[in-house]
Amino acid sequence: MARPGFVGARITKNNIGGAFSVIRQAVSDEMEKGAQRVLATGNELVPRRSEALADSGKVVQLGPLTFVVSWGEGLPDARAVYQEYGTAHHPAQPYATPALDQETPGICEGIAARTHGRVKHTNVRVARIDKVAKQ
Amino acid sequence: VTGLELLVVDEFIYTRLTQDVGPGGLMTLVGNREGVDPEVYSDTIPGDVLYPYVIFTLQSTADTMTTEGTRVLTQATYMVKGVHRTESYAELGPVASRIDALLHKASGVVLDGRVLHSRRLQAVRYPEVTEAVSYRHLGGSYRFWTEAT
Numbered sequence: 195m196a197r198p199g200f201v202g203a204r205i206t207k208n209n210i211g212g213a214f215s216v217i218r219q220a221v222s223d224e225m226e227k228g229a230q231r232v233l234a235t236g237n238e239l240v241p242r243r244s245e246a247l248a249d250s251g252k253v254v255q256l257g258p259l260t261f262v263v264s265w266g267e268g269l270p271d272a273r274a275v276y277q278e279y280g281t282a283h284h285p286a287q288p289y290a291t292p293a294l295d296q297e298t299p300g301i302c303e304g305i306a307a308r309t310h311g312r313v314k315h316t317n318v319r320v321a322r323i324d325k326v327a328k329q
Numbered sequence: 330v331t332g333l334e335l336l337v338v339d340e341f342i343y344t345r346l347t348q349d350v351g352p353g354g355l356m357t358l359v360g361n362r363e364g365v366d367p368e369v370y371s372d373t374i375p376g377d378v379l380y381p382y383v384i385f386t387l388q389s390t391a392d393t394m395t396t397e398g399t400r401v402l403t404q405a406t407y408m409v410k411g412v413h414r415t416e417s418y419a420e421l422g423p424v425a426s427r428i429d430a431l432l433h434k435a436s437g438v439v440l441d442g443r444v445l446h447s448r449r450l451q452a453v454r455y456p457e458v459t460e461a462v463s464y465r466h467l468g469g470s471y472r473f474w475t476e477a478t
């Protein structure tokens with residue numbers, strides 16, 4: 195069967211590993227900043243009969259792309275839960291949920307802003323791969 | 330009117346829950362007294378509440394705007410849960426189940442507006458011991474997309 199040939203191009207990206215690394219770091223940075231903002235906003239909202247509940251708030255990094263914001267760990271009772279969700283006799287005074295809802299759009303926007311355009315600087319190479327059948 | 334959207338959600342939740350009067354419905358599961366409103370409350374409960382009861386509370390809210398600043402709709406997150414004086418979550422299971430059946434993926438029109446959609450964001454479950462009395466809380470956080478008319 196005759197192979198008259200074709201024209202084309204091979205498009206490669208030879209530093210995608212580097213791009214992933216840069217993006218991963220940028221996302222991690224933004225997530226940590228976002229977690230700290232959630233903590234700060236939550237601490238503005240948290241009921242302050244004492245400072246204990248606010249003081250118990252913390253951000254813990256569980257992995258490269260996982261951060262946990264929490265309140266109440268180490269306290270002698272479950273006041274963090276009771277304030278957030280209420281007790282049988284007292285209404286809830288939520289602080290964690292509104293803080294998370296308020297800050298989530300900013301976290302997403304921050305990640306988008308930091309990652310946008312990163313990939314285009316990773317050595318896209320376009321090589322012609324034309325082949326012409328031997329005569 | 331600022332805040333009216335939340336009254337729409339309040340009304341939507343209360344109506345959905347208290348109209349569940351059929352066999353196995355929520356109103357057959359919560360405390361009930363002749364001639365008294367059902368044990369479904371917003372934010373606070375009366376001193377003589379009967380158990381189990383259902384309570385719903387606003388947790389957070391956010392508006393969705395156009396780029397020109399026109400408010401399109403409002404998202405509101407509510408915690409809706411059953412509360413019982415018990416040491417067993419199992420006794421609250423049917424209550425939480427009916428709450429979820431009535432409020433997850435729901436929509437409807439009330440007097441001042443409408444709820445376009447709702448869904449549960451997460452389950453809520455925790456114990457409480459106050460003055461040596463055990464309580465259990467079981468329900469969920471629900472998000473409502475709403476607009477006032």
